[in-house]
Amino acid sequence: MTTLGSRAAKPAAAPATVRTLPPAGHRRPGNILTLFMLACLVYFLLPLFWLVMAATKSNSGLFNSFGLWFGHDFDLFTNLHDVLTYNDGVYVRWLLNTLMYATVSAVGASLIAAMGGYAFAKYRFPGRNAMFAIVLGSIMVPQTVLAIPTYLLFSKIGLVNTPLAVILPSLVSPFGLYLMRVYAEGAVPDSLIEAARIDGAGPFRIFRQVAFRLLAPGIVTVLLFTLVSTWNNYFLPLIMLNNPRWYPVTVGLAQWQGQASGGSGAQALFSLVITGALLSIIPLIAAFLLLQRYWQGALGLGAVKG
Template sequence: MITNPAGTSPRPAERGARPAPDPAAPSHAPATTPPRRRTAAHTPLAPRRSVPLTALAGLVLVYTLLPLVWLVINATKDQESLLGSFGLWFGENFQLWDNISRTLSYDDGAFVRWTLNTLLYVAAGAGGATLLAVLGGYALAVYEFPGRRVVLAVVLGAVAVPGTALAVPTFLMFSGMGLADTPWAVIIPSLVSPFGLYLMWVFTAEAVPVELLEAARIDGAGELRLFCQVALPLLMPGTVTVLLFSMVATWNNYFLPLIMIRDPDWFPLSLGLNAWSAQARTTGGEPVFDLVITGSLLTVAPIVVIFLLLQRHWQSGLAAGSVKE
């Protein structure tokens, strides 16, 4: 037995203890591998890139913006340049401001009168439709009453019915009441928005907690105060969404005024521009294609501006109910 310098024998190694390394022994430690590069996780906010989907989205973007670009470019041309130059490039003279001035003053200011009529239809029709949709959707989502399921079934069925299918019965009904060829023939049908009612019903069920309403009732809040001060601020994104959809539907409404209105003084913009276009195509009529194009640009510009200003609200309104907690 080998003894240590003190002459004592070494203590036996404890069971399971790791032996001490020998400094003189060669080192055979494995080489350290470089850390593996972590790949970024793909989330809805950072999705995986796809070339075919990107190309498809680009084609859809071009298809959507090309008519608008054509409209803006040709609104800067006069009648001669409009018919004799390339449609996707500007003419020799920039006539946008002159075209706007002529459009607003042509035919004793008919375009201004049609704009005021359209604003009236939008304010009364779309505003009323939004108010009724908010009230009805809140009532269907919050209150329990007999026949609630029947009302929901009728609303869902009405969403699937196209408006053109109801145009002739609506005309016959308003003619019998003596309201045809009046603004009421356009405003009253615009108050009915089954899709807006359905959207507000779904949004209210997701955005307004029942516990919050019960707490407000315990504190002594009445139902009117409960709706105005508690629920309505929470319903603002959905309300803006329904308002935008109703505004666009009323602003671009063509078929309903076509069968209801005969007096040009009550024409909306869509019907008035169609009358100018028919006049330009008629043999012997005054060629006003430049005014039709400029008027079309002035017609779509307010809707584009409103959508851009309120996009934050209506995007959140459309996403209501898409995430389950």
């Protein structure tokens, strides 16, 4: 009895742990995704790395050395000096023109998109859905299709070969308007708008003092998109401008490239074109680094709402 009692008093053995394997389609997706992201990283950074390496070479070094490494001579500072002083420093003026076009267009387009997106998201008015459908349809229209009609229109009112010929078309951003509507639907609560109306605030005051602060991340996102689009725009300034005094960097560098490959008698400007292209992307990199956290937050909310 004592033996049986002592045996009965012993605790039951713990059940063995059963390990379940994940389904075959879900095993280790991280390695494949990591390799894919590394391939994308190399794909996007390799041209930038080549640009940095090429900017350190002379015209002869561009053709006599390996493209993805330094040449025999380090001519970066010489190239920088030549770019900034060539033809009485016209590159500096092109860079300032580009900065003006991109800044004014980005600020204006982001404000217009914010006001339009807020109105579409928070107000009910006749034709609202039809107008927004037109906005969505205009996103699919390539900008090059509108370049010639825009030129004919601006030539009638005398704006060709002026900065307004580049700035005014860039103020219209259908994608920015769509993005701001999606963002405003989730970022601006209806209860907050009703509370402001009860306090006696009008529509413009509500937008200026209440909605604008909540829409700030989305506005920064549209600003960045428009800034990059206007900074890299080539076809519209090429059509609208015929005076080198108003050229942006894109058209100016293309002009230098044409001179460099113009055949016999043309001055070799390949190193100037490459170094000028490297200088032109530095402001964009700085803008993305400074405004990155606002951009990522706005895209995250837009993805959830979409």
